[in-house]
Amino acid sequence: MLVEGAVLDIDGPRAAYVRLREGKVVEVGARGTASRSSHERRVRGIVVPAPVNGHTHLGDAVSVREPPAGPVADLVAPPGGYKFQVLAAATAAAKRSAIRLAVARMAREGVAATLDFREEGVAGVELFRTALRGLSIRGFVFGRPLRRPVEAAELAALLRVADGVGLSSARDEDEGTRRAVARACRRAGKRFGLHASEAVREAPESYLDPTPDLLVHLAKATADDLVAVRDARVAVAVCPRSNALFGRQPDLRTMERLGLRALLGTDNAMFHTPSIWSELQFAYTSSRLVGRPTSAAFLARAALVEPWLWLGEPEAARVAPGSPVRPLVLRLPPDDPAYQVVTRVTEQVIVRAGPA
Ligand SMILES: [Zn+2]
Numbered sequence: 174m175l176v177e178g179a180v181l182d183i184d185g186p187r188a189a190y191v192r193l194r195e196g197k198v199v200e201v202g203a204r205g206t207a208s209r210s211s212h213e214r215r216v217r218g219i220v221v222p223a224p225v226n227g228h229t230h231l232g233d234a235v236s237v238r239e240p241p242a243g244p245v246a247d248l249v250a251p252p253g254g255y256k257f258q259v260l261a262a263a264t265a266a267a268k269r270s271a272i273r274l275a276v277a278r279m280a281r282e283g284v285a286a287t288l289d290f291r292e293e294g295v296a297g298v299e300l301f302r303t304a305l306r307g308l309s310i311r312g313f314v315f316g317r318p319l320r321r322p323v324e325a326a327e328l329a330a331l332l333r334v335a336d337g338v339g340l341s342s343a344r345d346e347d348e349g350t351r352r353a354v355a356r357a358c359r360r361a362g363k364r365f366g367l368h369a370s371e372a373v374r375e376a377p378e379s380y381l382d383p384t385p386d387l388l389v390h391l392a393k394a395t396a397d398d399l400v401a402v403r404d405a406r407v408a409v410a411v412c413p414r415s416n417a418l419f420g421r422q423p424d425l426r427t428m429e430r431l432g433l434r435a436l437l438g439t440d441n442a443m444f445h446t447p448s449i450w451s452e453l454q455f456a457y458t459s460s461r462l463v464g465r466p467t468s469a470a471f472l473a474r475a476a477l478v479e480p481w482l483w484l485g486e487p488e489a490a491r492v493a494p495g496s497p498v499r500p501l502v503l504r505l506p507p508d509d510p511a512y513q514v515v516t517r518v519t520e521q522v523i524v525r526a527g528p529a
Contacts, residue, residue: 174214174526175207178507181221182500183478183490185470186510191220191492196499196526198492216524218504221473221514222490223285224449225480228389228410228438230256230290231304232297234271235263236443245372245419249441251292251317251341256443260292265300272304275442279310283501283523284449285489286311288387288410288438288480290339290366294319294327298335313484315339315366323350328357337364337386342371343379355383366410370394372419377401387483389438392421399424399431408434408483411475413456415440425456425472426465436483437475449476450518457515469511477514499526 180189180201190207192200198220200207230249236259240248248255260268279287291297291314298316305312316335318327331338338354340346346354351367358365366387369380374393381401388402389410402409411423428435437456439447453472460467481490481498489498502524505513 174216174502174524175209176216176218176220176502176524177204177207178216178218179204179220179510180492181219181473181477181510181514182492183222183481183487188507189220191500191502193500193502193526198494198496198500201493216502216504217507218502218522218524219507219510219513220492220500220502221510222477222481222492222496223283223498223501224476225436225484226279226284226287226439226447226449227436227475227480227483228290228412228440229287229447230292230441230443231272231275231287231301231447232260232268232292232442233444234275234442234447235259235268240443250345256441257292259443265296269300269304271442272301273308275447276305276308276310276312279447279449280308282448282450282520284310285498286313286480286484287447288313288315288366288436290315290317290389291335292317295330295334298331302334313337315364317341318354321350323353325353325357328354329361332357332361332363335363337366339366339387339389340368342368343375344373352383355385358386370398371416372421374398377405381405381407387436389440390416390423392416392423394424396424396427396431399427399433403431403433406434408436408479410436410438411456412438412440412452413459414445414452417455417459418444422459422463422465424465425460425467429467429471434479434483435471435475436480437472452476453515453518469509469515472515473511502526 188204364386371390
């Protein structure tokens with residue numbers, strides 16, 4: 174397949190052609206200079222790295238009714254929040270099939286990986302792994318230990334099956350827990366993630382010490398807080414749709430101005446679809462709704478590039494021969510790639526790899 178149009182990747186947007194064989198990039202060059210073969214399928218469009226969903230709770234997909242009204246803490250805070258009641262009441266089989274359906278849908282939308290916060294301890298992580306078996310999406314799983322105070326044996330068992338540990342927040346988890354978890358993650362070479370400043374502002378000292386590998390939300394963070402996060406070199410997963418349900422929004426504009434490393438995530442699957450494209454559209458539109466316009470380039474990067482950097486796989490964020498992850502071909506006008514990608518993508522514009 175020959176795509177004439179544009180590339181948008183770690184190196185930014187540029188006019189280009191891309192030749193793919195069985196979905197893999199074999200050649201990239203200046204637009205209009207590709208050799209022509211009459212048998213080759215030709216598409217006008219944009220080629221991008223496959224996106225990564227920077228924050229999900231896919232176990233929540235087992236919840237199918239409108240969640241009750243109320244503050245976010247009543248819905249998602251451990252141990253008694255609504256979602257934990259729903260998870261406890263559901264069978265393992267129901268949770269597995271709900272996760273599998275959600276992930277299959279993400280795969281159809283071209284997503285290559287998801288960073289999931291999985292509750293329910295070791296069993297929760299194992300259930301998630303089983304649910305993804307045979308699907309084309311990679312699950313990077315942050316597990317969560319069940320016992321408090323944390324026990325070394327449970328943490329060790331969790332880190333054997335998970336890619337890291339994801340905790341609720343510094344408000345919900347005491348310092349001893351956070352330190353024990355951060356230390357165990359470091360020792361195991363795994364990642365430590367933490368929600369922060371979601372419903373109320375928390376002081377950066379509370380969530381930056383011990384230093385996490387990933388913060389989630391920062392919807393209530395001030396500009397000074399964001400400076401502290403940037404200076405600590407901690408990446409942030411932002412979830413604008415989830416925050417909007419409770420009348421909040423992360424300050425994406427300031428994050429962009431400060432050069433924060435931002436990943437885009439869809440958060441709890443009980444609230445809405447885990448669609449990264451819906452999240453991009455909402456992020457772009459809502460940043461204007463609140464008078465804090467954010468560039469399409471920054472948002473596209475949060476879905477297509479920053480998560481790969483966070484995973485330590487920059488080559489996956491580059492459209493080039495030898496890239497370890499197959500890129501996406503989008504049948505969209507190539508004149509302003511970031512704007513198109515952020516405002517226009519649905520499953521229907523994704524061009525599937527076919528013959529030639
Ligand atoms: Zn979350």
